[in-house]
Amino acid sequence: MSKKITGAEIIIKGLVAEGVDRVFGYPGGAIIPVYDKLYDYTDSITHVLTRHEQGAIHAAQGYARVSGRTGVVIVTSGPAATNVITGLSDAMMDSTPLVVITGQIASSLLGSDAFQETDVVGITQPITKWAYQIRRAEDIEPALARAFYIANSGRPGPVVLDFAKNAQNEEIEWKSYHKCNYIRSYNPSPDIPEADLRRVADLINAAKRPMIIAGHGVMISGAEDALRELAEKADIPVGATLLGLSSMNSDHPLFKGMVGMHGNIGPNFNTNKADVLVCVGMRFDDRVTGDPDRYATQAKIVHIDIDASEFDKNIKTSATIHGDARKALEGLLPMVRENSHREWVKTFDDANEVECEKVVKDAVSGTDPMAPPHMGEVALKVSLAAGKDPVLVTDVGQNQMLSARYFRYTAPKSIITSGGLGTMGFGLPAAIGAKMGAPERTVCYFAGDGGFQMTMQELGTIMQYGTAVKMIVLNNDFLGNVRQWQAMFYDNRFSQTPMINPDFNTIADAYGIANEKVSHRCDLDAAIARMMEYPGAFLLNVRIDECDMVFPMTPNGYPVDHIILNEDSDIFTMNDNG
Amino acid sequence: MDNNNTLFTIAVFAENHVGLLNQLSIIFTRRCLNIESVTASRCSIPGVHKTTMTCYSDRVTMEKVISQIEKRIDVLKAFLYTDDEIVYQEVALYKVPTARLLDEEHLEEIIRRHGARILEITRDNTIIEKTGHSDETEALFEELKRYDIRQFVRSGRVAITKSPVELVDRFLAEQEERKLRIGD
Numbered sequence: 001m002s003k004k005i006t007g008a009e010i011i012i013k014g015l016v017a018e019g020v021d022r023v024f025g026y027p028g029g030a031i032i033p034v035y036d037k038l039y040d041y042t043d044s045i046t047h048v049l050t051r052h053e054q055g056a057i058h059a060a061q062g063y064a065r066v067s068g069r070t071g072v073v074i075v076t077s078g079p080a081a082t083n084v085i086t087g088l089s090d091a092m093m094d095s096t097p098l099v100v101i102t103g104q105i106a107s108s109l110l111g112s113d114a115f116q117e118t119d120v121v122g123i124t125q126p127i128t129k130w131a132y133q134i135r136r137a138e139d140i141e142p143a144l145a146r147a148f149y150i151a152n153s154g155r156p157g158p159v160v161l162d163f164a165k166n167a168q169n170e171e172i173e174w175k176s177y178h179k180c181n182y183i184r185s186y187n188p189s190p191d192i193p194e195a196d197l198r199r200v201a202d203l204i205n206a207a208k209r210p211m212i213i214a215g216h217g218v219m220i221s222g223a224e225d226a227l228r229e230l231a232e233k234a235d236i237p238v239g240a241t242l243l244g245l246s247s248m249n250s251d252h253p254l255f256k257g258m259v260g261m262h263g264n265i266g267p268n269f270n271t272n273k274a275d276v277l278v279c280v281g282m283r284f285d286d287r288v289t290g291d292p293d294r295y296a297t298q299a300k301i302v303h304i305d306i307d308a309s310e311f312d313k314n315i316k317t318s319a320t321i322h323g324d325a326r327k328a329l330e331g332l333l334p335m336v337r338e339n340s341h342r343e344w345v346k347t348f349d350d351a352n353e354v355e356c357e358k359v360v361k362d363a364v365s366g367t368d369p370m371a372p373p374h375m376g377e378v379a380l381k382v383s384l385a386a387g388k389d390p391v392l393v394t395d396v397g398q399n400q401m402l403s404a405r406y407f408r409y410t411a412p413k414s415i416i417t418s419g420g421l422g423t424m425g426f427g428l429p430a431a432i433g434a435k436m437g438a439p440e441r442t443v444c445y446f447a448g449d450g451g452f453q454m455t456m457q458e459l460g461t462i463m464q465y466g467t468a469v470k471m472i473v474l475n476n477d478f479l480g481n482v483r484q485w486q487a488m489f490y491d492n493r494f495s496q497t498p499m500i501n502p503d504f505n506t507i508a509d510a511y512g513i514a515n516e517k518v519s520h521r522c523d524l525d526a527a528i529a530r531m532m533e534y535p536g537a538f539l540l541n542v543r544i545d546e547c548d549m550v551f552p553m554t555p556n557g558y559p560v561d562h563i564i565l566n567e568d569s570d571i572f573t574m575n576d577n578g
Numbered sequence: 579m580d581n582n583n584t585l586f587t588i589a590v591f592a593e594n595h596v597g598l599l600n601q602l603s604i605i606f607t608r609r610c611l612n613i614e615s616v617t618a619s620r621c622s623i624p625g626v627h628k629t630t631m632t633c634y635s636d637r638v639t640m641e642k643v644i645s646q647i648e649k650r651i652d653v654l655k656a657f658l659y660t661d662d663e664i665v666y667q668e669v670a671l672y673k674v675p676t677a678r679l680l681d682e683e684h685l686e687e688i689i690r691r692h693g694a695r696i697l698e699i700t701r702d703n704t705i706i707e708k709t710g711h712s713d714e715t716e717a718l719f720e721e722l723k724r725y726d727i728r729q730f731v732r733s734g735r736v737a738i739t740k741s742p743v744e745l746v747d748r749f750l751a752e753q754e755e756r757k758l759r760i761g762d
Contacts, residue, residue, distance in 0.1 A: 121597055126604045130651045133596070150651055182760050184753040185593055185654045309645035 004171040007137035008033035009040075011101065011163070014144040016044045017177035020072050022063065022436060024048045024056040028076025029116060031103030033168035035074075048436065048465060051457040053080045055429040057087025058455070061096045062433030065416045066391055066441075068220075070152045071096070071433065076103040078116030081162075082123070086423055088158045089127040093420025094243060095216055097156035099147045106166040107135040120162040129157030137170035145180035154188030155307040156220060188306070192323040192331060199319050200278070200302050201335035207276035207300075209344045210236045211267065213259055213288075216243035216419075217281015217305060217325045224412045226329035227280065228252065234339045237348050239267025241282045242404055246414035250407075256348040260288045262401040262550050265355045265563055265572055266348035271296050272561040273347070280304045281325040284314040285420065294559035304328045351574065358565045358572075359551050364406055369522035372543040375474050375550075379403040379446060381524060382472055385532045386442040391416065393434050393443055395427030395451030397481035399474045401550045403446040413438075425454025431469045432461055442470060442532070449475040449501050459511040459539075468536045476544040477501055484549045487567075508539040515539040585614065586640045587632050587659040587666065587737050591746045593652045594620075594627040601653075602629060605646045611635055615668070617734035623746065626654065632735050655749050659737065666737035670715035671697075672706040672722050673729035679704055682725065692718045703728065 005013075011034060015023065023045055027035040038047055050056040053075045060071030071091075075084055081102040091098050105114045124131045130150045134143050140163075147159040204210055218227050224247050231238050231254045238248050239259045248255040257264025259271065271277065277299040282288070289295040292314055300318040303311055304325055311320045321328045363376035379402055383390060389411035394400040396418055404415060416434050418426040431445035452473050462469060474480075479497040486494050508515035514534050518527045518541070531538040552572065553564045563572040592598050599618065606613050614632040621628035633640065640658050647656040676699060679685050689696065694708035708718050712732070719730055 122600060125597060125601050126608065131597070182757050183651065184750070184757065186651050187753070187756065307649065309642070309649045311645070313642055313645075 002173045002175060005174045006033065006037065006168065007140050007170050007172070008037040008168040010137065010140045010172070010174060011144060011168075012037045012041050012045065013174065014141060014177055015072060016041065018070070018144070018148045018179070020045060020070070022046045022048065023072040023074055024050060024060045024063070024433065025074035026050060026053050026056055026076070026080060028080050028103060030077035030105055030165050031074060031101075031163070031168070033165065034101070034103070034163070047074075048432075048461065050429060050432075051460045052455065053083035054086055054425070055455055055458045055461060057084040057091070057098070057100065058423075058426050058429035059433035059436075059458075059461070060098055061087060061091055061094075061426075062393060062416050062430030063437035064096050064098060064433075065430075066413055066434040067437035068413070069097075069437070070148055071098045073098060073100040075100070076116065077105055077120070078118045081118055081120045085123065085127070086421070088124055088160065090418050090421040090423045090426060091158040092127045092129065094418065095156050095220060096158065097152035098158040099144075099151050099161065100158060101161045101163055103168075104133065104162045104164045107164040108166065110164070120160060124160045127158075128160050131160040131162070133162040133164065134167050135164045137167050137172045140167065141177060142180070145178060146183065149180035149183065150186065154186070155217075190323050192321055192328055196319070196321050197328070197331045197335060200321055201332050203276050203300055203302060203319060204234055204236070204278065204332070205337045205339070208341070209270075209274045210234065210276045210278065210341065211270060211274040212236050212238045213267070213271075213277065213279045213282055214238055214240045214244040214247045215280060215282025216241065218244055218247040219412050220281065221306070221324045221326040223280070223326035223329050224248065226326055226333060230329055230333055230336060233333065234336045235341045235345065236278070237267070237270070237345050239263070239271075241285070241288055241419070242417060243415070243419045244282060245404060246409035246412055249411075250409045254345070256352070258405065259560070260285075261290070261554050262405065262552065264352065264405075265552055266351035268554060268560045268563060269351055269572065269574060270348060272298065272559060274299045276300050276302065278302045278304070280329065281306070283307075283310045286314070289315060290554050290558050290560045290562070347574070351572075354572065355552065358570070363402070363551070366521055370520050372519060372545045373521045373524045375399060375402040375544055375548055376406040377521075378472060378474060378524065378542055379406040380408070381528050382444050382470070383407040385528045386444050386470070387532065388441075389414065390442040390444055391434050391438060393417070393427050393431040393445045395447035396422045396424045397448050397451060397479070398484065398548070398550050399446045399448045399451070399480075407444075424451040427451060428455045428471070429458045429461070431471070432458060432465075432467050435467050435469050444470045444472065446472050446474060448480055449473060449477060449499060449504075450479045452504070453501070456507070459508065459513060462513060462537045463511040466536060470531055471537070471539040473504055473539065473541050474544045475501065475504065475541055476546040476548065478546045480544075480546065480548070481550070483546065487549070489555070504539065504541045513537050513539055515541065517541045517543070519543040583634055584636065584660060585632055585634055586637075587630060587661070587664055587735060588640070588644065588647070589657045589659065589737065590629040590631070590647055591621065591623075591626050591654045591656070592629065592650075593654070594625065595652050598627065598652055599629065601650050602631070602647060605643055606633065609639065609643065611639070611643070615734035617736050619736075623750065626746070630735055630737050655746050657739075657745070659739065663741070664737040664739055666711070666735050667709050668712060668715060668733050668735050669707065669709045670719070670730065670732040672708070672719065672727055674704050674706065674722055674725045674727050676700065676702060676704045678725040688718075688721055692721070694718055
């Protein structure tokens, strides 16, 4: 006879059955029964206690993004649930699989404004893939199974299970756990009609100036090889969105850089020159398209995505393939002819030459040994010193754009950044989760002084778990990205962007975290080397000149081929030699 | 934006789960679209719930709304219709003081002409019912105004397609096939 167990134990057994061995969370009143049972399962599940619920969910995001596994978060009701809202919205925007379990007051009290009650399902429905309230113990198993299925299939996303306390305490008979693999209203892997593939293959085969834009979906679906093979076979240059970076190695001859506001000139400029644009697992964010009315109007746009609601949402397409990016690209491979587009590819290289000369050179090096290093310089050097297949985790702002631009990507899933929501404070906890999800890789976290302080309390988590994250704070005592806009578009009126900061090294000392400060270019290399040699967590506090800016830049509302090269607002032009 | 004034009917077939209506309404709210009317009920398919909404907008916007609705996990299918593609009705109720009606010579003629009917008569009030399109129920309202109408209420639209194919049935059959394939 099967024995009776509590709802709290059912959820733990369910997590184990789903293969979960690590959860991120923070206990509290309405989730204590689950934490009590967790105490019996410490052999199976490691719980990471962050210092704030926002830290827990961002850590779970970092873990999920680096590993492809579903990140699990357990927090209590009320304020804990509202503290994970930012992470939910972030995970929704950036297609990150999460199962977030929030405690809830007993169902008999629902709607009574009980202590720490909040309408979690109501609040989270707009920013989750699915949100469900568990009110009875019998509901736990099917709800949990559906949650895992929904979170990490199709276009991944966050799922919330709002777990009423009475259901946690209720005892029912435990039977074996059944994973969910079918929901009739949800088809996460639609079959791709042959005709759709054929139509796209014909477009690609007829193209004179084809270009691929690789998005996050390439890595989510594991389509990196198919992408590379397709590009090589048909000789198609590849650009990547911010989240699509590392879907192709930085040094691949057909990889031409990042698209978007601060992307590389080649892929941005040529977006408005290509005749066929193959966009894979991306969603035409406004930071990617610039003015959508002047985006690739000359091109036939092919959109491959698992989420049909993305088709024609922002940009009108000529052809679509609805389905898994890997299945789509693998299906296209035999249909696409071997081809050569050497002249067209060369235009990317020509643009890159200009970019190197007019932008990159100044961004990654400098002559004055006593001056503070540039942000791009730090990013490139850290990336080259970080050993095999390092992972970049960024915060948001200049640190994000410059580290994304100058980090070298040698393996997939090498950039973890808040792309859609642009969450300052995302980086530090995400880096913790990333290191736990990929302990064999060096995790390099870049942040500004602003974003670092938004979740700086997670240094406590690093201290407690000895998480060996390399933290690089690009410190200019300014909210640098806003400052840049104020300098460029608001007449140098630096409204509320200067910051008086504490000494981050003293703070690291308080947490027992190794650290150094770099103020001069000449000290940078040695400090980076010491950071990388050091076996544990390390904080490098790097002085940055507040006047450093991110270029190139396509300002808001301009087409992607309108590219500002520098502070003097020089605009990129391509020498037209025919 | 001259085509911004089409009245669209949105039919959503979904699992009957708590919070479904919220999931639908937030999609409109986020785009600052006003839902003109909403009706929800079971439909001919067991376990499937049908929500019918109307909204003034343009086709491009509404097509995006439909795909956002279909993206919700609990939604089976959503459809967008203009008036010529559907047969639709609304029901309106009118509460009029009985004394005022009794004074009226043309009452019978009004009721007949509008195809309305009387549901209840008490000493104080008479409740009249009319089904029809908005303009028809509105017309009766205008006419009854002079009898000191006390309450007027109109339901959301219910609609059935003229199409010879039942797309939801077909969709569900496909899903059953998919289930069998997964089961293998």
